[in-house]
Amino acid sequence: MSDTLDFRRIPWSPFLLALPAVVVFFGFLLAPLLSTAILSLQAFSLYTGIQNVYNLANYIEIFSDNYFFEIFARTARIAVLTTVLAIVVGAPEAYILMRMRAPWRGLFLLVALGPLLISVVSRTLGWALLFGSNGLINETLMALGLVESPVALMYTEFAVVIALTHVLMPFMIISVMVTLQRLNPQIENASLSLGASGFTTLRRVVIPQMVPGILAGSIIVFAMAASAFATPQIIGGRRLKVIATLVYDEFLYSLNWPLGAALAMLLFAAVIGVTVGCNALAERYFARIYR
Amino acid sequence: MTRSNAATNTGHAYLELASLTKRYGQITVVDSLTLDVRKGEFLSLLGPSGCGKTTTLQMIGGFVEPTSGNIRLQDRDLVRTPPSKRGLGMVFQSYALFPHMTAAQNVAYGLEVRRVGRAECEERVARALDLVGLAKFGDRYPRRMSGGQQQRVALARALVIEPSILLLDEPLSNLDASLREEMQVELRRIQQVTGTTTILVTHDQNEAMALSDRIVVMRAGQVEQIGRPEQVYEHPQTDFVAQFLGKTNLVSASVRTVNGVKEIVIGDQSFACDTALPEGPVRIAIRPEKMRLASSGIPGIVKNRVFQGTLWLLEITSEHGTILVQQPNVGTPPPRIGSACHLDLDGRDIHTFGTGV
């Protein structure tokens, strides 16, 4: 009943307060995006550059060329595998972290989440050094006599997925922990007191309650993996292109900006579509339980 | 009955609420409330949650705008005065202490925004903290204080600006039982020392009775009864008041005259009663502590008995429904559960409300 703000009757103050944000976001977010959308509709020729002809030619080219389809498929594959790996590793780890006691939990939270503060380039470089033909992994394998010559790990989808999982793992852990910390700590005890074993409690009580966090984390990880640039660029290189690195090449090497813009727009649409779609589905599902 | 009417009408009005109404859309929270508050008195707005007492207080404080009606303080129109210019002190349910300021800084805040000189400010802060018994806690931060101490700081902060009225919004509801009783005594003492007109909002009838000069019992946005605590308790004017203030037994009965003597008949038992009562069926209320176990009277069976330290509370099943009886603990335990007993009462302790069912 406490209507705290009744006495603020000046109607224009919120608009005044929001004005700088509105100006910045219209001028430097919506305008550039719109301009890119228009660019994606423009024609391009190698000799005259961008032309003032507007059509869907770039999109038609993308959809009709098998080369692009392969790259889209690879991007999706990498994003899905990364998401799955992040769930398989991140969700149990979040639960383990949550169960830790005072000094350990703080310490390992730093270990698990701290990498977020380190540049993606540095973290990916670490994987490049590990995966290289004379990197630590190959040297260990050879020293153990498991392989005779270095295994090709760099420039493989496997390597990209591993490195991306490492880069994006903290987001999954954060999401799951946010959900876990909202849980009533008595609930596990309630289940145990009703005679359920530890494993049954985990399966019937804990995991179902982690699902919203896992879903939220998956959406973030998938979206970021699908549009990741630095990691695929370093680990995958020119040989293993994904949409983001393809866009980069179109813009900075082929200089076919309209095609690059069309690719970027498609990536944007796909990411937003998946994110919003999953969110809506998840919300509809969980609304039944949590409302 | 006549005394309670007199109490509401006499005395010079200090704060006047006239037909004060608050609606949120279709819902009327406060329904044309009219009330006079006298200078220096301690008035409680008492009622269950949702009765409009907090909204009333917030309208006085200026945090909720009335839909219609008037609030006048010594003939000054308050409705059109912003809260910061009303000069009322308020203690909030959550205390609302500024967490980044020490107790002394909290108390000094109202003086500083009034540009009171430094020396005077310090002196008044010290006096206010001393008044609430926190003279030594000035440089403590709220986080490091107990609930009761925070409560005192909030009180000192509200009082130091010498408010024309002190508004207390359920100030004791966040304290545990023993601390609450201690603070009730403190609050009453401080109010009597300062003489500040005080309006307390509470849903706790014991708190209202312990603290107030007058109690306003509210229900569904309207005043149910106004009076001194003992008047409201002893002479409830409605079922609701009788039931809300303490436990009460409601029984159907009738009044008749036998040999020129008025008596009240409950089942086949009759008791002499107030001669002013009109004859006919009535609904009566009688407090549990006014009922006695006796060798004759209304028959019943002990259904349950609860030991409450100084008291025994008995539930007696009778043909008039379950009747509560409170007995002082005098050493001998009351009859066991299941045993038969009789209830006696004094007809003059009975209140009646219109016709019985």
Add this chain to the structure above:
Amino acid sequence: MRGRNGFWALAFHTLFVIFVLAPIAVVCLIAFTPESYLAMPTNGFSLRWFEALLDNRDFVTSFQTSLMLGLLSASAAALVAIPASIAIVRYRFPGRLFLLTLCMSPLMIPSIVLGVAFLRYLSQIGLGSTMPGLILSHVIIILPFILRTVMNSFGSLDPALDNAAASLGSSPWTTFRRVTFPLIVPGVVSGWILAFITSFDEVTMTIFIASPGLTTLPVRLMLYIEDSIDPLVAAVSAVLIALAVLTMLIIDRLFGLDKILIGNIDSDKNS
């Protein structure tokens, strides 16, 4: 939730920690190699690559650029985000939800899309390859972080505080200056730090708008790695890792890293 982790849980946890730390440790170790090629420092530690780094003007200037860019864009974003969050938290007005969605949207837009968009737009409006252009683009992507932390700290304030200040005679502006603002400072500071780190580490978008003359450290590093991987980039990365660890310890000391990233872990009873 505070049961004990069993043997398998701890084994899993150990593997996880190795997985997380291995690439970071490898970078740091190789940075200390005395060799002229990528190798573990098996024959003793050497600082030769850090010395080479200090002599490399490109890396040094881009480090300065990154620092400057982070400071300026985080501060500018704070100046825009604080009033916006007040509007969103304290008022109900038409377009409020739109404003919130707009301000949070950069979190959902792939950085590569923003890079492409800014590449052309900034040069069209004459801000291509300039510091103001870089700052503006970074303000867009870091503003959501500050907005969120500031809104959270508004949300955790007792709504009665405003009324308490008003009842004591304080005008709305005085209340903001003396009560509200001091209480949201921690939110502003933690948001600012998150924003600074995000700006400092940003590479995907910045690689499109940076120019050879005006490049941030991660972009410079990225471009260098595209050409060749040698101990010098490991040394750069080791420096970045050291800085990250330092910031992490500072944040952890000031607010608790978990509180900034996850929310308040142990006090969620009353929310």
